[in-house]
Amino acid sequence: MKHVSRRGGRPAAHTRLSIHLKSLVLAASGAILAGSAASASVPSSDVTLQAPVQGNMPIFSPLCGYTANESVMDANKDIPLFSPYDSSTDAWWDNLVAELLQARITNVSFATRGSYTTSPGDLNGPGNMNPRRLKQFVDAVNRAGVASMFKVACFLDAPSTQSIYTNRYGLAGGTLEDMANNSAGVTNHWQEVWWLRYIKPWFDTVPQSMWFLESGGHPRMEFWGQDQLTTNRQGNYSGMVDYISSQMQTTYGVTPVFVGASADTTFATDAHVIGSNPWFQPPNAPFRYTTTPGTGYTAGTVNAGFIDPNFFIPGAADYQNWNRVIRRNKPDGTGVNGDTSRGRWMPPLQRTAIIMSSRDGRTSPSPRAFIGITLHVRTRGTIPTSTSTCCGPIRICAR
Numbered sequence: 399m400k401h402v403s404r405r406g407g408r409p410a411a412h413t414r415l416s417i418h419l420k421s422l423v424l425a426a427s428g429a430i431l432a433g434s435a436a437s438a439s440v441p442s443s444d445v446t447l448q449a450p451v452q453g454n455m456p457i458f459s460p461l462c463g464y465t466a467n468e469s470v471m472d473a474n475k476d477i478p479l480f481s482p483y484d485s486s487t488d489a490w491w492d493n494l495v496a497e498l499l500q501a502r503i504t505n506v507s508f509a510t511r512g513s514y515t516t517s518p519g520d521l522n523g524p525g526n527m528n529p530r531r532l533k534q535f536v537d538a539v540n541r542a543g544v545a546s547m548f549k550v551a552c553f554l555d556a557p558s559t560q561s562i563y564t565n566r567y568g569l570a571g572g573t574l575e576d577m578a579n580n581s582a583g584v585t586n587h588w589q590e591v592w593w594l595r596y597i598k599p600w601f602d603t604v605p606q607s608m609w610f611l612e613s614g615g616h617p618r619m620e621f622w623g624q625d626q627l628t629t630n631r632q633g634n635y636s637g638m639v640d641y642i643s644s645q646m647q648t649t650y651g652v653t654p655v656f657v658g659a660s661a662d663t664t665f666a667t668d669a670h671v672i673g674s675n676p677w678f679q680p681p682n683a684p685f686r687y688t689t690t691p692g693t694g695y696t697a698g699t700v701n702a703g704f705i706d707p708n709f710f711i712p713g714a715a716d717y718q719n720w721n722r723v724i725r726r727n728k729p730d731g732t733g734v735n736g737d738t739s740r741g742r743w744m745p746p747l748q749r750t751a752i753i754m755s756s757r758d759g760r761t762s763p764s765p766r767a768f769i770g771i772t773l774h775v776r777t778r779g780t781i782p783t784s785t786s787t788c789c790g791p792i793r794i795c796a797r
Contacts, residue, residue, distance in 0.1 A: 529600035554621035
């Protein structure tokens with residue numbers, strides 16, 4: 399399916415960029431060779447796309463949502479330039495890969511909101527981010543011939559587990575998720591919800607060769623807090639991550655590490671937890687971070703510009719509430735000339751967190767250093783900023 403410009407009906411060239419990237423590189427190589435002396439030899443590194451050098455350097459990892467579809471392009475969001483703008487199409491994923499390559503981003507975080515079933519063909523689930531849909535990302539990467547360019551990390555959009563929990567055990571909607579493995583009417587909670595329907599589908603879909611690994615070869619899983627949707631937390635969050643770690647070792651031969659936070663006081667000291675990631679807060683905290691004692695792992699979030707979804711909706715609690723805005727530039731922050739985006743939703747490259755580790759004795763860079771990079775990521779030219787994929791900041795990683 400071709401994307402069509404909303405300004406005149408012309409096919410969108412950006413949809414072809416990632417697909418033809420490899421052929422363009424080869425064409426360039428051929429042209430160089432044709433114009434060279436017969437004895438000349440052009441090093442392949444001169445004409446082959448190379449991944450950025452990342453050793454001892456910050457690693458920027460956009461957290462990409464993939465919920466975009468035409469039906470959510472309502473009057474309260476900036477309309478994407480191209481149609482259809484729909485993450486169920488291959489062209490949408492081809493464009494995402496092209497944007498990542500153009501931004502020189504090689505570490506990407508994709509969220510899971512899980513699935514209601516264990517059927518490999520089931521693409522439904524809470525919030526339209528069933529990780530089995532990531533096959534389209536993998537296919538787009540392979541079409542572009544750039545599989546070696548990307549490492550992918552799993553972000554656990556944990557509030558969605560409540561919906562999976564109530565669905566799996568036939569409980570009333572809104573029932574708090576009891577974090578114990580076994581409770582009244584619930585057995586094998588950690589396996590049935592967290593492992594089989596939430597985490598395993600992600601790792602079954604993304605090839606192991608593409609997983610982002612922390613030091614020691616550990617895939618990182620990161621999640622934000624869901625304490626308000628759960629009960630019986632104490633001792634059970636840590637028990638859950640221990641169970642998931644054992645399943646990862648049994649199934650894939652690797653032990654993961656976790657970055658997150660919980661009211662369970664045993665969670666932070668669990669052997670598999672390396673850090674905590676506080677979220678940004680408008681209006682005056684576009685970045686927040688913490689360094690975890692013992693591991694030395696620094697993690698946080700940064701957002702260059704944010705407007706609450708209810709800011710433009712008359713009658714909403716936060717209508718015209720400037721305390722729910724992180725301004726990018728000018729005093730009004732209204733989205734004019736590169737200012738804070740009027741729509742609240744980011745393009746495919748969305749959500750920025752900074753995850754840094756100084757475990758090797760290096761001084762972790764200041765989060766302020768990443769904001770310029772964040773602006774670069776958010777202002778790709780092919781699709782306007784604030785197209786609708788998933789709410790929130792862009793994610794950035796650094797080791």
